[in-house]
Amino acid sequence: AQKITQTQPGMFVQEKEAVTLDCTYDTSDQSYGLFWYKQPSSGEMIFLIYQGSYDEQNATEGRYSLNFQKARKSANLVISASQLGDSAMYFCAMRETVIKAAGNKLTFGGGTRVLVKP
Amino acid sequence: DADVTQTPRNRITKTGKRIMLECSQTKGHDRMYWYRQDPGLGLRLIYYSFDVKDINKGEISDGYSVSRQAQAKFSLSLESAIPNQTALYFCATSAASGRSHEQYFGPGTRLTVT
Secondary structure, eight states: OOSEEOOOSEEEEETTSOEEEOOEEOOOOSSOEEEEEEEOTTOOOEEEEEEETTOSSOOEETTEEEEEETTTTEEEEEEOSOOGGGOEEEEEEEEOOOSGGGTTOEEEOOOEEEEEEO | OOSEEEEOSEEEEOTTOOEEEEEEEOSOOSEEEEEEEOTTSOEEEEEEEEETTEEEEOTTOTTEEEEEEETTEEEEEESSOOGGGOEEEEEEEEOSSSSSOOOEEOOOEEEEEO
């Protein structure tokens, strides 16, 4: 079964507007972490934001915020005031448990391509 | 200098050849990972290592082997390359402690098997 689902293969957003990227996940663990990574056309993976399953507040990092709805198992990324440099692939990922046996492995979704229009 | 480096950055090889991709890190992390990314898809885990003596298979380990030569070095080998191993390969590291256990990725190696 798919553990991380990103249903939006591609999105256009106007420069300076906000965009929400959807991510739903499936786990039976109580302790897990959710990540968003950005992959520009150059190919590198850039960490954006992290949300722990026990965190009471939604994570924020500059223009990035994570809308965490635990009961719905969703962890949507919101990018505010989009910039041309935000054009990239965005991946949602989950780390299911911290114990050694799991090794902090990340499971990735299929990604959403964002294109910011001037 | 980058914390996680990968060599080579690009490689074209022929079917049946043995090839090694190398990863080095200066972050002092114990845990290292190899992922592959196919076009339009997310990353999938090939192998991971907790430390020099502890190596584990990921979800797509068939056709690959790894070697953890030192805490800072983790190599991925394709024993007999085949065209469907054409992909972008990433090495990553993470600390064993800390809040997020965030993984830090290398720049990637683009491998083409003809």
